Amino acid sequence: MGPKESSSTKASEAGGEIEDPFQAPRSSFWATFSDHGVEMRGAEPVPVEKRTDTRFVNVFTIFATSMTSLLPIGIGSATTLGFGMTLRDAALMIVFLQFLFVLPAAYIITIAPLTGMRQMIQSRYCFGKYCNVLTSVVVTLTVGGFGVTGSINGGQCLAAVRSGTLPVEAAIAIIMVASMVIGFMGYRVMHFFTRWAWIPTLIAIIILVGAAGDQLWQQTPLTAETTAQDYLGMVAFAAGNMVTWSNVVGDYACYMPPTAPRLRLALYCLFGIALPFSLLMVLGAAIGGAVFTIPAWTTAYKAGGIGAVIGNILITRLGDFGRFILVILGLSVLGTCGRDIYSVSFNLTAVAPILRKVPRIVLSVIATAVIIAVAIPASRSFVTSVTAFLSIIGYYAGASVTCFLTEFLYFRKGDPNSFDPKIWNDGRALPTGLSALMSVLIAWAFIIPSMQADWYTGPIAKKTGDLGFEFAVVVALLAYLPIRSLEIKIRGRL
Numbered sequence: 431m432g433p434k435e436s437s438s439t440k441a442s443e444a445g446g447e448i449e450d451p452f453q454a455p456r457s458s459f460w461a462t463f464s465d466h467g468v469e470m471r472g473a474e475p476v477p478v479e480k481r482t483d484t485r486f487v488n489v490f491t492i493f494a495t496s497m498t499s500l501l502p503i504g505i506g507s508a509t510t511l512g513f514g515m516t517l518r519d520a521a522l523m524i525v526f527l528q529f530l531f532v533l534p535a536a537y538i539i540t541i542a543p544l545t546g547m548r549q550m551i552q553s554r555y556c557f558g559k560y561c562n563v564l565t566s567v568v569v570t571l572t573v574g575g576f577g578v579t580g581s582i583n584g585g586q587c588l589a590a591v592r593s594g595t596l597p598v599e600a601a602i603a604i605i606m607v608a609s610m611v612i613g614f615m616g617y618r619v620m621h622f623f624t625r626w627a628w629i630p631t632l633i634a635i636i637i638l639v640g641a642a643g644d645q646l647w648q649q650t651p652l653t654a655e656t657t658a659q660d661y662l663g664m665v666a667f668a669a670g671n672m673v674t675w676s677n678v679v680g681d682y683a684c685y686m687p688p689t690a691p692r693l694r695l696a697l698y699c700l701f702g703i704a705l706p707f708s709l710l711m712v713l714g715a716a717i718g719g720a721v722f723t724i725p726a727w728t729t730a731y732k733a734g735g736i737g738a739v740i741g742n743i744l745i746t747r748l749g750d751f752g753r754f755i756l757v758i759l760g761l762s763v764l765g766t767c768g769r770d771i772y773s774v775s776f777n778l779t780a781v782a783p784i785l786r787k788v789p790r791i792v793l794s795v796i797a798t799a800v801i802i803a804v805a806i807p808a809s810r811s812f813v814t815s816v817t818a819f820l821s822i823i824g825y826y827a828g829a830s831v832t833c834f835l836t837e838f839l840y841f842r843k844g845d846p847n848s849f850d851p852k853i854w855n856d857g858r859a860l861p862t863g864l865s866a867l868m869s870v871l872i873a874w875a876f877i878i879p880s881m882q883a884d885w886y887t888g889p890i891a892k893k894t895g896d897l898g899f900e901f902a903v904v905v906a907l908l909a910y911l912p913i914r915s916l917e918i919k920i921r922g923r924l
Contacts, residue, residue, distance in 0.1 A: 463791060469616020472790045473779045475851045476546035476684050483685040488621045489539065489695055492682050493702030495624035496769050498631050499762035500583035500737065501576070502707045505671065506714025507736045510649075511721065513660050513667070517649050520715040523664050528708040529700070531672035534831050535679045536700040540692040541838070542680035544846035547854065549680035550780040555849050555924075556837040557830075558863025559783075559856070564870075565830050566780035569677040572823045573777065574797065577770035578805040580763035581605050585809065586737020587760035590730070590745075591753045598734065599806045605763060606805070610798040612768025613775065614791050617685055620772055624765045631762040634755045638740065639713065641747040649719040659895030663882055669899045670824030675703060676831040678773045717743075735809070771797050783855070825881060828902035829873040833866040833910050841914060841924065848924065861924060865914040872909045876901040 463470065509520040538549070545552060550569060554562045585601035612620050679699060683690070714736070721731045721739060730742040740759065744752030774797040779785045785793065842848040853859035879888035881898035890897060918924060 463789075468614065468791055469618070470790060472786055473548055473551055473776050475551060475854050478546065478688065481543060481546055481685055481687045483617075483621075484687065484690075485621070486686065486690055486694055487698060488625070489683055490698035490702040491628070492621055492624045492765075492769065493699060494706050495628040495631075496766040497703060497706040498628045498635070498710070499580065499766050500587060500740075500759055501580040501763055501766050502710035503714035503717070503740070504579060504583040504736050506711030507718030507721075509664065509667070509711070509715045510719035513656075513663055514652060514654075515656055515660060515664070515715075516652060517712075517716050517719045519656060519661075520664075520719075521712045523661065523668070524711045524715065525708045527665065527668035528672055528711070529704045531669050532675060532700055532704045534673060534835060535675040535703065536696040538676050538831075538835070539679040539683050539699045540690075540695050541846055541849075542683040543686040543690040543695070544688050545849045546684055546851065547680065547849060548684055548776050549676075549678050550777050551854055552680055552849060553677070553830075553834060554780075554854065554860050554863075555842075556834045556861065556863070557866045558861045561863025561867040563781055564867065565677070566777050568823065568826050568830070569674075570774055570777040570781055572674045572827070573678055573770045573773045574801055574804070575823065577606075577609075577767045577774070577797075577801045578808055580766040580770070581609075581801065581805045582735070582809040583737055584760045584763035584767075585805070586735045587740055587756050588737075590734055590738045590741025591756050591760075593733075593741075598809050601760070602805045602809065603802050605760070606767060606798050606802045608761070609764050609767035610771055610794060612764060613771030613797070614794045616772065616790075617682075620765075620768060621682075623768070627762075627765050630758050634758040634762070635710070635713075637748075637755050638744060638759065641752070642717065642743045645724060645743075646716045646720055648723040649716075650722045657895070659882065659891070662895030662897060666824045666881070666896045666899045668824075669828060670822070671707065672703070673827040673831055673899075674823055676834075677827060678777075681773050681776060682769075767801070771801070774801075822883065825874075825877045825898045825902045826870070828899045829870045829877075829906040830866070832903050832906040833869055836907060836910050837866070837914065840911070841918065862917065862921075865910060865917045868913055869906045869909040873902050873905040876905045 506520075506524065509515055509524065510517065513520070515523075541552060542549070550562065550566050553565055556562075557565050581602045582598075584605045585598045588601035588604065589596050589598040612623055683695060686695075717727075717736065717739060721727045721736075726742055726746065727739050730738040734741070737760070741756050744756050746752075748755065771794050775790045775793040778793050778797065779788075779790075838844060850859075877898045880890040880894070880896070880901050881888050882891040882896035888898075
């Protein structure tokens with residue numbers, strides 16, 4: 431819920447007066463939504479005088495609340511179920527890699543209050559208006575994919591409350607429709623919701639740990655020793671979890687003033703994402719590692735995935751009270767999915783600029799429908815789907831985020847004023863984006879032979895394990911520096 435918008439606001443940015451590019455809907459129908467607190471602003475940069483959110487801890491609560499849910503538990507279960515790692519190895523890698531890979535996002539979120547720009551608009555100053563469409567497509571799929579993952583986890587839990595009464599498919603639809611309300615309302619409502627929603631979820635998770643704790647030691651013995659390939663596969667998996675946040679974090683701080691304390695924002699982002707995500711991924715890894723040792727858990731897993739296992743733990747130990755806790759856990763993904771719907775509604779306008787004419791709230795409804803349509807079939811092969819999804823997006827995020835940070839830190843000297851808001855939608859004035867696009871494509875020439883997935887293993891990966899993410903970062907950096915330097919020399923400007 432942003433401030434009430436006008437179509438002629440003037441703002442002083444980047445050293446000059448600019449006109450607010452946002453055009454408020456003239457129809458009385460849409461104006462009614464705005465009057466009732468629905469955020470109508472789309473991808474347009476937020477003028478300085480509208481950046482009034484000084485509750486900086488919102489950065490921590492929006493991430494911590496959305497991460498304190500079933501999403502990281504489900505993803506964490508894939509480390510033992512999908513990669514076949516021991517709980518000890520999985521836990522060590524989870525904690526280290528999650529904190530490492532969220533560092534770029536922690537830095538990038540500090541740029542949003544200085545520019546008033548959402549993340550995909552900032553990306554235009556590296557990828558250009560038109561080449562940025564590719565990045566926007568990938569980021570939209572990424573954010574939507576997390577929404578799919580969260581809705582599946584929540585749907586499985588709700589379906590397990592009373593087996594046979596609520597299909598997983600219907601539970602997914604219920605969760606996404608409820609989440610749509612949060613994403614539909616916008617920035618302020620979303621921040622308000624996440625400020626408090628973590629409390630019941632945290633209590634429910636503590637009860638879950640208490641109910642399952644005396645069984646988690648029964649980890650399935652490994653039939654083969656964990657290899658270097660498995661560990662390298664975890665790197666790409668963890669990168670898919672964390673690096674991808676660098677492509678959306680600005681969406682949640684663009685209403686904050688330029689005077690926002692950058693270090694505090696960075697720390698709020700770092701600990702808001704990595705701390706709860708790591709701890710709950712370790713819990714998921716522990717549950718996943720015990721699934722095939724405890725017969726009741728095995729039966730539940732085969733019937734309804736990791737959500738059904740959680741249901742079995744709570745109901746067999748706590749009876750009807752366990753069912754109540756299961757409902758809370760199932761609904762814990764509302765903040766996660768609502769946040770994802772919110773970001774997707776903006777990214778769609780970057781994918782297809784003509785959609786700027788469509789009110790953001792309509793795009794939220796469309797995003798919800800698409801996520802439901804994808805989540806229902808994906809729920810039938812969850813572990814395979816999530817490991818493949820996170821690995822692939824991790825490769826692209828590694829290359830695209832490297833290009834963006836190189837552009838901002840090296841070529842623009844870390845100066846946010848170089849993101850001139852006057853040209854945010856001007857394809858001719860913005861960089862061509864060809865340097866970034868070429869660098870990403872060159873990186874993919876190395877990623878493909880070095881990547882490892884269930885459906886494809888490259889020749890390099892067969893010998894060394896998954897090196898796709900490492901090649902994505904290194905090759906994108908080495909390619910972008912000379913190509914972008916040449917472009918600037920030819921154009922005579924950034």
